[in-house]
Amino acid sequence: MDRVLSLRCIDCGFEHGIQERSVTCRRCGGLLDVVYDYDAVVDEMERSGWERRPLGVWRYEELLPVLRPELKVTLGEGGTRLVRCRRLGEELGLRDLYVKHEGGNPTGSFKDRGMTVGVTKALEFGAKTLICASTGNTAASLAAYSARAGLRCLVLLPKGKVALGKLAQASIHGAVIIAVRGGFDEALDLVRRLAERPEYYLLNSINPYRLEGQKTAAYEVYEQLGGMPDWLIIPVGNAGNISAYWKGFRELNLVGMSEGLPRMVGVQAEGASPIVEAFKRRTSEIEPFRRVETLATAIRIGRPVNWKRALNAIYESRGLAEAVSDEEILKAQRLLASKEGLFVEPASATPIAYLVRAMGDGAIDRDETVVCVATGHGLKDPEAAMRQAPKPLEAGADLMEIERLLNRAWKR
Numbered sequence: 001m002d003r004v005l006s007l008r009c010i011d012c013g014f015e016h017g018i019q020e021r022s023v024t025c026r027r028c029g030g031l032l033d034v035v036y037d038y039d040a041v042v043d044e045m046e047r048s049g050w051e052r053r054p055l056g057v058w059r060y061e062e063l064l065p066v067l068r069p070e071l072k073v074t075l076g077e078g079g080t081r082l083v084r085c086r087r088l089g090e091e092l093g094l095r096d097l098y099v100k101h102e103g104g105n106p107t108g109s110f111k112d113r114g115m116t117v118g119v120t121k122a123l124e125f126g127a128k129t130l131i132c133a134s135t136g137n138t139a140a141s142l143a144a145y146s147a148r149a150g151l152r153c154l155v156l157l158p159k160g161k162v163a164l165g166k167l168a169q170a171s172i173h174g175a176v177i178i179a180v181r182g183g184f185d186e187a188l189d190l191v192r193r194l195a196e197r198p199e200y201y202l203l204n205s206i207n208p209y210r211l212e213g214q215k216t217a218a219y220e221v222y223e224q225l226g227g228m229p230d231w232l233i234i235p236v237g238n239a240g241n242i243s244a245y246w247k248g249f250r251e252l253n254l255v256g257m258s259e260g261l262p263r264m265v266g267v268q269a270e271g272a273s274p275i276v277e278a279f280k281r282r283t284s285e286i287e288p289f290r291r292v293e294t295l296a297t298a299i300r301i302g303r304p305v306n307w308k309r310a311l312n313a314i315y316e317s318r319g320l321a322e323a324v325s326d327e328e329i330l331k332a333q334r335l336l337a338s339k340e341g342l343f344v345e346p347a348s349a350t351p352i353a354y355l356v357r358a359m360g361d362g363a364i365d366r367d368e369t370v371v372c373v374a375t376g377h378g379l380k381d382p383e384a385a386m387r388q389a390p391k392p393l394e395a396g397a398d399l400m401e402i403e404r405l406l407n408r409a410w411k412r
């Protein structure tokens with residue numbers, strides 16, 4: 001498989017062979033990046049007839065590091081809609097606003113793109129038990145793909161800080177769930193230690209294969225739009241997804257499919273925004289947040305493992321990192337739901353929350369093309385939605401009573 005060259009450490013540059021099972025650098029513990037020979041990729045693409053495959057992660061098989069495609073574990077991930085939002089765009093003063101609706105994935109979030117590749121690799125390595133720490137969606141997705149692959153799954157979650165729908169998913173798919181009295185960052189420290197044992201295989205976004213699957217969303221955005229957007233706005237938690245999109249966009253240039261690149265905007269919740277703080281200081285190091293709080297529990301992370309890649313994406317693309325308040329997030333969630341019929345979870349509303357502000361202060365021009373990534377479905381977290389949604393009116397089984405209620409309701 002000569003198109004996949006090595007796994008290179010992003011810190012010390014040490015190259016590992018492509019059969020390497022360790023998810024971090026053997027020399028320094030740094031994160032690994034899958035390195036390709038793009039000439040060989042282009043050669044294979046020219047022969048494979050990839051354009052005839054349906055939109056989705058596996059359309060881009062030549063740009064994925066899978067060595068044994070017959071082991072593929074799939075539920076039909078990717079190929080999500082890029083929804084043009086005319087009504088919301090008009091309200092915000094933007095001509096070309098799109099939302100990449102990642103809630104349309106099999107388990108309702110973008111995590112499935114990474115898991116289909118990551119769990120396939122786990123089978124290649126002969127792993128039996130897959131583990132992760134999670135704010136919820138990673139657990140839901142890993143549990144589903146483990147079930148599909150017939151493997152055991154263990155997830156560590158921050159106790160009391162995981163949305164109900166995600167918990168239900170992990171549980172029904174048969175994962176062993178441990179609620180850790182602590183935050184996500186502590187849960188991740190624990191699974192990283194567990195993963196030192198040979199029987200466990202780690203599938204957090206430290207795992208280089210997760211990001212390889214996730215980068216396909218960038219290819220899809222490019223194909224669906226018929227070109228590069230001017231801006232890509234994306235929520236940031238552990239910072240894997242923004243890193244994956246950036247790699248995807250750059251690779252489109254490297255295989256000669258496109259020219260130019262979008263400016264990347266990473267959006268965090270105010271109560272968990274170490275990357276935004278580093279960006280505002282214009283430094284290349286983050287200061288972790290020891291205490292984190294936000295109702296956008298998916299991105300309630302104080303020490304993002306992929307911070308270095310995320311800052312690189314933002315600086316290299318002349319992008320931005322911005323923080324939004326919980327209040328702005330809820331408002332944006334409702335705006336998207338009521339103007340466009342798109343129900344996303346709170347974390348996924350952060351790009352819209354930022355846009356509301358950006359259009360007010362002129363950071364983005366009305367003629368520019370903007371893609372917001374809606375990372376997860378709103379049904380994941382019904383409690384957050386119900387906190388702000390109007391309660392149902394109640395009536396007896398009586399038409400007169402209903403008409404009286406309606407008279408009042410339409411006046412509001």
Ligand SMILES: Cc1ncc(COP(=O)(O)O)c(C=O)c1O
Nearest residue numbers: 137237238239240241298375376
């Ligand atoms: C819905 C949702 N949005 C955004 C994120 C953040 O993604 P990343 O950790 O790759 O930055 C997550 C991560 O759990 C998520 O579940």
Ligand SMILES: [Zn+2]
Nearest residue numbers: 009012025028
């Ligand atoms: Zn290293």
